[in-house]
Amino acid sequence: MSTSTTRASWTLRPATPEDLEPAAAVRAVVMRPDLERLGRYDEHRVRQRLRDAYTPGHTTVVEVDGAFAGCVALRPSEDCWWLEHFYLAPEVQGRGIGTGVLAALLARTDTEGATVRLNVLQGSAARRLYERHGFVLEREDPVDVLMVRVPRVSCG
Template sequence: MIMADWRIRPASAGDVEAVAELRAVVLRADLERLGRYDEQRVRQRLRDGFAPAHTWVIEVDGAFAGCVALRPAEDAHWLEHFYLASHLQGSGIGTAVLRRLLEQCDREGTLVRLNVLQGSSARRLYERHGFTLEREDPVDVFMVREPTSTVREE
């Protein structure tokens, strides 16, 4: 399969509703399985935590297709709000976006953390990229990835 033409661009405040809607669609099956789906709450949680300064929009063939955030914290960056339109999942775009972000974190020597819903198929993607289990609860799996190189570029 030939991967579609994709790019990432910095998010703006105007992207919040498209991202909130995509989140509701792509998380629905996992949230329903966990008994946690709420039509309003799934969107509001994204709106409440949306930080355009740390978020990128994924565009495929010029159209909105997803997003990802990399939020700096005290001891790590948090990979958050990584959503890709369902019809593009498995196309290699998510892998390419994740690889680009992790290469940047490796250059900076930055630890990366994330959480994924229990039973989510996304966990396999993260494990393939070096994330390991840190802790888990009945809803979330918390994962961490050490930078692959301790040599920082000056």
Template sequence: MYRETNWSLRPGTADDVEVIAELRAVVMRDDLVRLGRYDEHRVRQRLRDGFSPEHTSVVEVDGGFAGCVTMRPYEGVEGGEGLYLEHFYLDPGVQGRGLGTAVLRELLARADEAAVPVRLVVLRGSAARRLYEREGFTYVSEDPVDVLLVREVPAVAAPLTGRLRPAGGR
């Protein structure tokens, strides 16, 4: 777990798009090069084209920009609801100390409270996949570039009945 408590999430704004696009280019470069998919312009433009500040949170450490994450609603299979986690990038200078785990756990607690599953796509061979699987995401499918993972709503024992109910349920 991130040992320091000096991180926070703030709502994203339209002004954040360029710093996030640049961070995306930095953190995805090695994996995209390995997959033969790195393009200096495209890596930034894809972020710009799909950026939704209303669903984006900026990760700050000591009040400064340290990363971002987007959690947008999606209509799931068979009409079910859920969240789609994307654009989860942390500055390399803050990686490896548990910040990603702390941020992800905060977001998953929110999803659990809403009793909705969370889906995401991770690049094949990315080290980030280990983080997601440690936090309960499971494999759904893959193609030559991406792996789709899902974290279903955790089941918890209902009081007195012993029956299972979704986390956050009544």
């Protein structure tokens, strides 16, 4: 999948073990404001949680103008896919890249007829992106919001 805009050209590629540390660094930067607001930021833990869960086979790297700009994981579960570790570097946010990446992943899960679940932090701006793509609240607590999206069926 590749898309070009006047500001940035982005592509998706399979992740490798070497992408772990760049992904952990982007995660730390992107999540810091929300984690600080929630009183849960820890410099080491924010990176370690990604290191502990990283599976290159389920992860896709987002490159912008040929450089690492983020990642997203789509992990199979018993009854759904889990959308996890969706991080874009701040300097590439706001250009429609996240929307394009998410649309591409959801087109795949829709083709499979698969439900997708995700977890987003309370108050995160990312929640609006997910809601625009059909995710709805499943449950929440003071820190996390669990969202779900049933597959869309196309007519025709």
